[in-house]
Amino acid sequence: MVKELTTGAITAKNVRKEFLDPNGNQVIALEKVDVDIKPGEFICLIGPSGCGKSTFLRLVAGLIQPTEGNLYLDGEEIKKPSYERGLVFQDPTLFPWLNIYENIAFGLKTRHIFKENKEDVKEFIKLVKLEGFEKALPHHLSGGMAQRAGLARALVNHPKVLLLDEPFGALDAFTRMNMQDELLRIWKERGTTMIMVTHDVDEAVYLSDRIFVMTPRPAKIESIVNVDIGRNATYGRKRDSGDFLQLRSKILQILDYTGKAAADIEYNI
Amino acid sequence: MSELVQTFRKEKTKEASRPDFRFRTILPILGVIVALATEILIPAHAKLKYANLPHYRYFLFIALSATILLGIASIFWGSLREKLNYRGAFIGGVFLFLTFLNLVTAKWMLLPQLYFPSIARIFSVFFEDSKLILTCIQSSLTLLVKGILIGFIAGMICGIAVGWSKKANYWIYPLIRILGPIPSSTWTPLALVVFPSAKGAAIFLIAFGVWFQITILTASGIQSVKKAYFEVSSTLGANDLQNLFKIAIPAASPSIFLGFFNATCSSFVALMAAEMIGCKSGLGWYVNWQKTMLSYPNVYAGLIVVAVFCYILVTLQFKVRDKLLSWQEGVVKW
Ligand SMILES: Nc1ncnc2c1ncn2[C@@H]1O[C@H](COP(=O)(O)OP(=O)(O)O)[C@@H](O)[C@H]1O
Numbered sequence A: 001m002v003k004e005l006t007t008g009a010i011t012a013k014n015v016r017k018e019f020l021d022p023n024g025n026q027v028i029a030l031e032k033v034d035v036d037i038k039p040g041e042f043i044c045l046i047g048p049s050g051c052g053k054s055t056f057l058r059l060v061a062g063l064i065q066p067t068e069g070n071l072y073l074d075g076e077e078i079k080k081p082s083y084e085r086g087l088v089f090q091d092p093t094l095f096p097w098l099n100i101y102e103n104i105a106f107g108l109k110t111r112h113i114f115k116e117n118k119e120d121v122k123e124f125i126k127l128v129k130l131e132g133f134e135k136a137l138p139h140h141l142s143g144g145m146a147q148r149a150g151l152a153r154a155l156v157n158h159p160k161v162l163l164l165d166e167p168f169g170a171l172d173a174f175t176r177m178n179m180q181d182e183l184l185r186i187w188k189e190r191g192t193t194m195i196m197v198t199h200d201v202d203e204a205v206y207l208s209d210r211i212f213v214m215t216p217r218p219a220k221i222e223s224i225v226n227v228d229i230g231r232n233a234t235y236g237r238k239r240d241s242g243d244f245l246q247l248r249s250k251i252l253q254i255l256d257y258t259g260k261a262a263a264d265i266e267y268n269i
Numbered sequence B: 001m002s003e004l005v006q007t008f009r010k011e012k013t014k015e016a017s018r019p020d021f022r023f024r025t026i027l028p029i030l031g032v033i034v035a036l037a038t039e040i041l042i043p044a045h046a047k048l049k050y051a052n053l054p055h056y057r058y059f060l061f062i063a064l065s066a067t068i069l070l071g072i073a074s075i076f077w078g079s080l081r082e083k084l085n086y087r088g089a090f091i092g093g094v095f096l097f098l099t100f101l102n103l104v105t106a107k108w109m110l111l112p113q114l115y116f117p118s119i120a121r122i123f124s125v126f127f128e129d130s131k132l133i134l135t136c137i138q139s140s141l142t143l144l145v146k147g148i149l150i151g152f153i154a155g156m157i158c159g160i161a162v163g164w165s166k167k168a169n170y171w172i173y174p175l176i177r178i179l180g181p182i183p184s185s186t187w188t189p190l191a192l193v194v195f196p197s198a199k200g201a202a203i204f205l206i207a208f209g210v211w212f213q214i215t216i217l218t219a220s221g222i223q224s225v226k227k228a229y230f231e232v233s234s235t236l237g238a239n240d241l242q243n244l245f246k247i248a249i250p251a252a253s254p255s256i257f258l259g260f261f262n263a264t265c266s267s268f269v270a271l272m273a274a275e276m277i278g279c280k281s282g283l284g285w286y287v288n289w290q291k292t293m294l295s296y297p298n299v300y301a302g303l304i305v306v307a308v309f310c311y312i313l314v315t316l317q318f319k320v321r322d323k324l325l326s327w328q329e330g331v332v333k334w
């Protein structure tokens, strides 16, 4: 069952973002961003810290405005935050004064559509496997559970685009792999456009349709890599296939990490 | 799954209430018996006035039956037993202290009778003067509630404005910085002129102190809310007003409560000070008036009432706080 995906396209036209650092100097956080993200696409942003990944997500979220250029969602200029572009951080940022159910229902309540969508809340709690924890407070949950609650909270709004800033960065390797599969399942089910920041090359190759490889100084998208590897039953990719490893080293090369590391290893042996 | 191991526990598991006995639960009973024996067996000093007042005795008899009942109940009721076992030594100690007081005043009269009356004499005031004391409690409570309410509302409004709006911060904050630290009693002369009645002035003085505390802690609470909360809520569809009422204020509520606690504590001081200046009723007035009349038993009785009064109000506040802020991780218990 493949849904016809028509919404959730993000376009960035010649986007540039500058900040002032505490001393009043200009910092270019991002420049020359010209991208088209198709509806329902899974994009990963990868690159060393300070290369503007979070800045890009914030721009798409509408939390900050570009210094130059424009961003569009389905052709409409992005001017301020909206539930259509959901955001999930590495720290799940659940509201500690609300229990899990209230956290997940938060978006529907602020939009005054909670009453007619109560079933949705239940469905998403089930989707992220948190049944039985509705009344729990955020600090009662483990990291993985809290992150799933954060996901459900964003998803229950049916956003067209989900922005994920290193969402699994703080989780242990096994929890992370489980979460990746859950995210893929949700992505396939809902057809949400996903834009995810990660510093894990494997994660990027496993999940995405395209990878935006970013470099700092100047902070920009250095190259866009198509992931032309077939997806498996859980929509991920076989982590030990030749294609996988090849793509992985290609990305490391763009990031200029292979050469140094490999040379060091050879010497040491 | 490893993460499910760390499931949340809803409540502490209730202990099975198996009949059991803890030694320290009988300490209160022993304390009362010592106090009672001292009171009955040792004769009062020959020069003691009002030597036959029975009120302290009555009190001890009531205390005896209460502690015995508690002791018996605690044999069957586990949580009470643990509590009583923990508090037992302290309660016993209180009665030993009363015994000591009884000895140095009524029995041996080591201290001047005028300033240090017997316990029985102090307790008798509660009966002789009960009507006046009750009116005083009522009057104090009215002043306090009005003052706190007005101060709280004004403080919340100012605090939210200063914490939320840059403009309000620019205009109001310096004013708060200048006016706030002035002890509210400094305003007494002005308040007495401006307000037609002493009661009005008292309410103003209480409200002023409360206003300052609440304003400062509400504003700083709101300003220190994690920015990420607002970012997330905005991307969940919240507008500015919702960000204020659904994020900023709940997130700042621990700080607001701290302000409220400071405020009520300082409002007791303001209340007593205010009542001593012009009011013709209230607990502060009562204590002050009895002092000028040199009736120290009444002064002590008044002080006891003030202490109980403040204790009840503070306890009540903690109960409310624990209910509202139970979501906090590792709440500091007072
Ligand atoms: N609000 C801000 N004020 C000043 N500088 C900022 C701000 N946000 C980001 N920057 C700067 O912009 C650059 C890119 O930041 P960011 O997008 O957070 O990088 P990444 O997420 O890739 O680590 C960094 O040099 C950072 O210091």
Ligand SMILES: [Mg+2]
Residues within 6 Å of the ligand: A053, A054, A055, A165
């Ligand atoms: Mg970042």
